[in-house]
Amino acid sequence: RMAEDVKEESVTSNDESDLAASDGSLNNTMLTEGSCLLRRMEISVAEAEKRSGKNAVSIQETYTVYLVETRPMDAIAEGHNPPPDSLWRRYSEFELLRNYLIVTYPYIVVPPLPEKRAEFVWHKLSADNMDPDFVERRRIGLENFLLRVASHPVLSNNEMLYHFLTKEHGWKEMVYETGFQAKADSRLRALSATFRVRSPHKRLVEMKHYSDGLQSHTSQLLRARTRVADRLYAVYKVHGNYGRVFSEWSAIEKEMGDGLQSAGHHMDAYAASVDDILEEEEHYADQLKEYLSYAEAVRAVCRKHELSQFELEMASQDLISKKQQREELATGIVRTFSLKGMTNKLFGQEAPEQRDAKLNLLEELIAEGEETVKEKTAECDEHAEKAWADIVRFKDQKDKDLQEALINYALMQISMCKKGIQVWSNAKECFLKM
Amino acid sequence: MSVGAPRGLASSGQKLITEILHPLSAAEEPLSPGPDVTISAEKDKEPGLTNGTPVEISSPASASVLLSRLQLDGDPEADAHDPFGSGEPRDLFVTVDDPKKHVSTMETYITYRVSTKTTRIEFDLPEYSVRRRYQDFDWLRIKLEDSQPTHLVPPLPEKFVMKGVVDRFSEEFVGTRMKALDKFLKRVADHPVLSFNPHLNAFLTAKDLNKRQGLALLTKVGESVKNVAGGYKLRARPVEFCAMGEYLDTFSQKLGTIDRIAQRILREQSEYLTELREYGTVYSTWAGSEEQLQRPLEGVAGCVTTSCGALEDLSDNMSQDFLPVLREYILYIESMKNVLRKRDQVQAEYEGRLEAAVLRKQEDRTPIPVEVEKCQDKVECFNADLKADWERWQRNKRQDFKQLLTGMADKNISYYEKSQAAWESLITLLQEKQTEDKTSETN
Numbered sequence: 035r036m037a038e039d040v041k042e043e044s045v046t047s048n049d050e051s052d053l054a055a056s057d058g059s060l061n062n063t064m065l066t067e068g069s070c071l072l073r074r075m076e077i078s079v080a081e082a083e084k085r086s087g088k089n090a091v092s093i094q095e096t097y098t099v100y101l102v103e104t105r106p107m108d109a110i111a112e113g114h115n116p117p118p119d120s121l122w123r124r125y126s127e128f129e130l131l132r133n134y135l136i137v138t139y140p141y142i143v144v145p146p147l148p149e150k151r152a153e154f155v156w157h158k159l160s161a162d163n164m165d166p167d168f169v170e171r172r173r174i175g176l177e178n179f180l181l182r183v184a185s186h187p188v189l190s191n192n193e194m195l196y197h198f199l200t201k202e203h204g205w206k207e208m209v210y211e212t213g214f215q216a217k218a219d220s221r222l223r224a225l226s227a228t229f230r231v232r233s234p235h236k237r238l239v240e241m242k243h244y245s246d247g248l249q250s251h252t253s254q255l256l257r258a259r260t261r262v263a264d265r266l267y268a269v270y271k272v273h274g275n276y277g278r279v280f281s282e283w284s285a286i287e288k289e290m291g292d293g294l295q296s297a298g299h300h301m302d303a304y305a306a307s308v309d310d311i312l313e314e315e316e317h318y319a320d321q322l323k324e325y326l327s328y329a330e331a332v333r334a335v336c337r338k339h340e341l342s343q344f345e346l347e348m349a350s351q352d353l354i355s356k357k358q359q360r361e362e363l364a365t366g367i368v369r370t371f372s373l374k375g376m377t378n379k380l381f382g383q384e385a386p387e388q389r390d391a392k393l394n395l396l397e398e399l400i401a402e403g404e405e406t407v408k409e410k411t412a413e414c415d416e417h418a419e420k421a422w423a424d425i426v427r428f429k430d431q432k433d434k435d436l437q438e439a440l441i442n443y444a445l446m447q448i449s450m451c452k453k454g455i456q457v458w459s460n461a462k463e464c465f466l467k468m
Numbered sequence: 469m470s471v472g473a474p475r476g477l478a479s480s481g482q483k484l485i486t487e488i489l490h491p492l493s494a495a496e497e498p499l500s501p502g503p504d505v506t507i508s509a510e511k512d513k514e515p516g517l518t519n520g521t522p523v524e525i526s527s528p529a530s531a532s533v534l535l536s537r538l539q540l541d542g543d544p545e546a547d548a549h550d551p552f553g554s555g556e557p558r559d560l561f562v563t564v565d566d567p568k569k570h571v572s573t574m575e576t577y578i579t580y581r582v583s584t585k586t587t588r589i590e591f592d593l594p595e596y597s598v599r600r601r602y603q604d605f606d607w608l609r610i611k612l613e614d615s616q617p618t619h620l621v622p623p624l625p626e627k628f629v630m631k632g633v634v635d636r637f638s639e640e641f642v643g644t645r646m647k648a649l650d651k652f653l654k655r656v657a658d659h660p661v662l663s664f665n666p667h668l669n670a671f672l673t674a675k676d677l678n679k680r681q682g683l684a685l686l687t688k689v690g691e692s693v694k695n696v697a698g699g700y701k702l703r704a705r706p707v708e709f710c711a712m713g714e715y716l717d718t719f720s721q722k723l724g725t726i727d728r729i730a731q732r733i734l735r736e737q738s739e740y741l742t743e744l745r746e747y748g749t750v751y752s753t754w755a756g757s758e759e760q761l762q763r764p765l766e767g768v769a770g771c772v773t774t775s776c777g778a779l780e781d782l783s784d785n786m787s788q789d790f791l792p793v794l795r796e797y798i799l800y801i802e803s804m805k806n807v808l809r810k811r812d813q814v815q816a817e818y819e820g821r822l823e824a825a826v827l828r829k830q831e832d833r834t835p836i837p838v839e840v841e842k843c844q845d846k847v848e849c850f851n852a853d854l855k856a857d858w859e860r861w862q863r864n865k866r867q868d869f870k871q872l873l874t875g876m877a878d879k880n881i882s883y884y885e886k887s888q889a890a891w892e893s894l895i896t897l898l899q900e901k902q903t904e905d906k907t908s909e910t911n
Contacts, residue, residue, distance in 0.1 A: 244757070248757075251750070255750045255751070255754065258747040259747060261743045261746075261747075262740070262743045262744055262747050264743075265740035265744075268739070268740070269736045272729065272732050272736055273733065275725075275729045276726070279726055279729065283719070283726075286715055286718050286719060286722075289866060290866055290870075297873070437761065437764050437901070437902065440761075440764045440765070440767075440768055440898065444768070444771070444891045444894050447771070447775075447891045448891045448892060451884040452888065454880065454881075454884040455884045458880040458884070461877050462878065462881070465873040465874045465877060466874055468866065468873070
């Protein structure tokens with residue numbers, strides 16, 4: 035599904051060559067500028083398997099691995115059918131990749147992973163991570179994640195992504211070596227702290243509020259859908275009782291017997307049909323869950339910008355106060371009350387050498403500060419620009435995807451109605467023959 | 469309080485009274501459409517009729533008398549063995565409709581209009597229209613049971629309703645009750661023996677049903693059956709009546725189960741409906757904060773709402789039409805069982821008396837009294853009546869359930885059709901929008 039969308043999309047040409055290697059992009063000649071990975075490589079998550087092994091603390095555990103397959107697009111285009119390259123990855127490795135991308139591209143709305151644990155479960159569905167249906171849906175979700183990342187104008191150029199897809203062993207170590215974790219930890223701490231920004235970026239704040247709304251609406255919808263699924267299940271299953279009683283009743287009837295018996299079978303079929311109906315609806319729920327997680331990703335981008343902004347404001351503040359200090363020292367006029375100023379007054383000022391030393395230090399600090407402010411301002415602006423560009427891209431994608439999802443949902447409902455009509459028509463035929 | 473014309477069951481009159489041309493009318497005379505059966509346009513609702521004078525009828529006690537009275541049409545549906553074929557030409561049509569509330573200082577109650585059209589000579593006029601309340605129907609039923617104990621009298625809907633629980637004057641309750649009363653009366657009118665009962669005649673024609681004035685036409689059969697004391701033990705019930713009894717027991721059980729299942733389904737549907745409504749509003753709320761997605765989300769909310777409405781219709785239908793008929797059949801079965809018990813009693817009495825008489829004859833050569841022979845007659849009559857009624861009841865039951873169950877299937881189909889139509893029109897809308905968006909993109 036996703037691959038088709040990508041082929042139809044026009045490629046936005048990004049000037050990627052400007053990005054420094056430290057940003058993680060490939061300076062490899064294999065990559066052509068401005069095109070995304072998915073155009074050169076067919077990617078899929080083909081299978082899932084259970085494995086057993088000893089974990090980091092030497093405890094035996096069972097886990098699932100997923101087969102990531104890749105094939106070069108040019109070979110396929112030429113009509114060859116090369117066998118895919120493949121490697122096995124665990125969910126935790128996908129998580130590692132995503133966390134790396136989030137830290138490395140703080141202004142990008144990074145596509146989410148399928149849920150770690152089954153949530154919004156209606157009662158019949160297993161909440162067990164080992165359940166085959168859950169594993170299957172997770173496999174699809176992981177493939178979807180890779181396709182989205184590999185078709186993203188910025189993310190698809192990432193080196194670690196490429197290695198994730200091609201380098202089975204040693205990939206984790208490579209990622210850790212980038213040192214992204216330290217950056218992640220400090221940022222994480224900062225983000226969770228509350229801070230207020232003096233002049234917030236209007237559009238990004240709006241977007242943050244929107245993402246909060248999106249999160250709340252999709253989770254409400256998922257909860258309501260679960261409750262509806264529960265009830266629908268009950269309605270269908272109770273009809274199965276008709277099957278049994280019609281069968282028993284038909285035993286004491288002469289002419290009516292056959293019709294009743296057959297009708298009973300159709301009631302059994304009706305009751306059984308709800309299982310498939312609800313299983314199919316899980317795919318719709320998964321699409322909603324993706325956007326529930328996406329909302330969080332959008333929020334994160336907005337918050338990170340706020341953090342940048344905050345840091346800029348702190349740096350500016352600091353610069354201003356240093357300049358003030360310099361002025362005070364230079365002119366001897368104390369504008370603002372300070373203890374130092376008071377003590378100076380009371381106990382006399384410092385010696386001119388000391389004062390000069392201080393002034394020089396201050397000048398240095400001010401120069402540094404100005405550099406810092408300049409850098410941070412540029413960073414902040416760039417961040418805002420890039421973030422906004424990606425958010426616009428995200429909005430378009432979201433509108434298309436969710437509209438598609440709603441259409442699919444409507445098609446599911448139509449299919450359910452058609453099945454219902456079929457079964458009851460069959461039953462009616464039987465009743466007429468009674 | 470207008471309620472639609474009651475729908476008759478297949479067994480109790482095949483057409484609405486208004487659709488059948490009056491037996492006495494020439495071809496040109498059109499009947500006025502609609503549920504109102506009026507004698508003439510000018511007359512008011514309760515025409516002043518002379519009290520139906522008691523007609524001399526020798527209440528037929530045996531099937532042979534009836535056979536001569538009835539003209540049998542060759543009805544392809546009727547059993548060859550059954551003299552009371554459903555194909556006989558009908559000459560008595562009754563309808564119950566037009567419920568009205570009466571408020572007096574003592575009580576408040578509902579009356580129904582009972583309309584009659586007939587060509588029978590037992591009736592003075594070809595048409596009648598009277599008002600009756602539930603009590604009157606109950607009176608009729610009791611009178612019929614007393615005077616025709618060998619025949620199966622159709623049941624009435626339940627008499628007592630808990631005042632706090634059920635609203636006796638709600639449109640729903642009155643409507644359901646009225647349909648049941650109509651069915652009851654039509655079944656009586658269709659019955660080859662019961663329909664000639666003088667109590668029915670009085671019920672249909674008298675302006676004021678003076679219930680204390682008991683028409684002293686209790687037949688001998690009736691009186692003597694009434695006077696049968698218990699205490700006679702039945703020796704051997706004929707196989708066919710055993711089979712009937714067993715059938716009724718099992719059938720009653722199955723109907724009870726179906727009733728419980730249907731009720732359970734209604735409860736589950738109600739819960740489903742509640743959640744579905746909530747679900748629809750979430751889509752609406754979300755639509756409020758979207759731009760491109762607003763119309764699709766509103767569209768989905770709309771479809772969900774439509775489905776809710778359709779589901780409500782389905783549930784209402786099941787509780788107002790399906791369940792009452794089911795329950796009525798359960799009552800019907802109870803009546804049948806009572807008749808079987810009475811038959812057993814009559815047979816037991818005969819056997820007892822016969823045994824006593826035989827013993828006396830052996831002792832002192834006293835001949836077997838005439839009474840004993842009359843008892844034998846009674847038994848044979850009862851058995852014949854019952855068998856005929858049973859066949860008739862089975863046929864009607866088959867029709868009734870065929871109609872009931874196909875009705876249930878139809879309502880379910882209709883529910884899904886309505887829902888499907890809504891979702892399909894949404895798809896068209898959304899797909900149009902998709903192509904719109906694509907073209908505006910490439911431009």
